[in-house]
Amino acid sequence: MRRNKFCTTFSCKTMLFQSVMKMLRIGLYDAEFYLFIVKNPLLNFNFAQMDILNPAKLIDCASIEEIPSLLHSERRVIVIIDHKVKELYGHYFPFEQITVEASEKNKSLQMVGQIAARLMDLEADRDTFLLVVGGGILTDLGGFVASSYFRGVRCGYVPTTLLAQVDASLGGKNGVNLDGYKNILGVIRQPEFTVICPAFLKTLPVQEINEGLAELLKTFILFNSESYKGLVNSLMKSKSGASDTISQIAPYISEAARHKTQVTARDLYEKGERKLLNLGHTFAHAIEKECGISHGEAVAAGIVLAAKLSVKLSVTGKATAEKIENDFRLLGLRTSSPVSAITLAAAIKRDKKRSGDNITFILIEKIGKCVAYPLPVNSIEEYLYDLY
The missing domain is CATH 3.40.50.1970 (Rossmann fold)
Incomplete structure (x- = not known):
């Protein structure tokens, strides 16, 4: 009824x-x-x-x-x-x-x-x-x-x-x-x-808007390369001030919201596809825990680290990781972790996404396509050293 x-x-x-x-x-x-x-x-x-x-x-x-x-x-x-x-x-x-x-x-x-x-x-x-x-x-x-x-x-x-x-x-x-x-x-x-x-x-304030930009960009790194390109170009062209930025990115906000709700509808309890939404977040939560920076900053740094790890594991090419890092830098987003590799690794090992002796990272094949990649917990520290 x-x-x-x-x-x-x-x-x-x-x-x-x-x-x-x-x-x-x-x-x-x-x-x-x-x-x-x-x-x-x-x-x-x-x-x-x-x-x-x-x-x-x-x-x-x-x-x-x-x-x-x-x-x-x-x-x-x-x-x-x-x-x-x-x-x-x-x-x-x-x-x-x-x-x-x-x-x-x-x-x-x-x-x-x-x-x-x-x-x-x-x-x-x-x-x-x-x-x-x-x-x-x-x-x-x-x-x-x-x-x-x-x-x-x-x-x-x-x-x-x-x-x-x-x-x-x-x-x-x-x-x-x-x-x-x-x-x-x-x-x-x-x-x-x-x-x-x-x-x-x-x-x-513009700083608060920047807090959400990493999550917005993340959505299109996951699902839509054309929207990623369009969003980056729009942000590059926008003038200073919140109103101008919002007018530039409003269509992308709606699209990102639809992407997340549709993924959620297909995988409510995060058994499969929804795990992709954690791109950058395994790093980000550990960074937040250890140094107390904002969630948006930590997610930006986490996505860049995920891109570098994707290169290290031969999931993507170096050019893809460099593009993401350069785009984030030009947009004024954080691109590096303020936490040492050993400290970050210790925090990641306690992440709630750990399952037995493995923890799943979301890696980038290309902009618009990402994959879940389980790594042995004991190898995380070794990989992180190579990313710094």
Whole structure:
């Protein structure tokens, strides 16, 4: 019944909204979620354009003030929102709000407990809908809370950073850190929808946009060489300033989001194809653990190391690795690890992707095609020395 309602309602609204947004429904075994992609990145985005409690409908609203009249009386929304995002966009969400300071330190079971305790104070029940508004740390925390509070409540994501829009908020992984190690504890659970709106990125400093560029480039190194080339060229041509950069890369944000959600749909529990999305991340998580640089910087360095390891293992030619490294350098991304080979190897051996005596790296055959490559744990240090 729900599926028929979706088809009927959505078809009636398609012409009205085709200039505003696209909606992608992803089936995931026994679950479904919805990906909303706003076509115009510089649009004065009005969140009231959709009824967030019923993803079967898209509703045109003349003003933000109309949002309360759209909500069903039997439903209740609580927003979990980043404190910085609240200052800029909190007024778009006239619901009860739980404000969280997003930091790697706060991405913990302790913070999950604090949010859950706040939900208890607000008397949130199983019918409460959690709307998570912020970057990847927030969607991880919010998703973890939603999956565990009263054994699971419904939730939706509004990612507000580039990193979250192209990676962290997509795919259903919700992890928290433990003793400095990234995402050691976690669950896989899909939100009911994810809103992708590049308009949120207009207020980000350029440094924050750069945080997501490595993940965006990673997607096309994995899946589409032409889009990789186009994205790099667009970034090279963009003028200084966040708005110009966002206008250049907006189409690529949408494409990257589709790639990840489609891969996730085919391999929800990371038994096969989804492992490719870890390109650069085995290195990156170890680098983050040992020196505390940002995730985006670590991923950039990790991808370059993966490219070099691909050459070392004769998976790709030297020219491919050099191109990736040169492109990253010209774009102002990190291309080297600040951690010694011996320290990095020790951290990698404790990576959660280790299986017995092997750990799987994602290597690059060519831009647009990557492969999973298991390496013996005891050989990692030897290989890393050759990459430095």
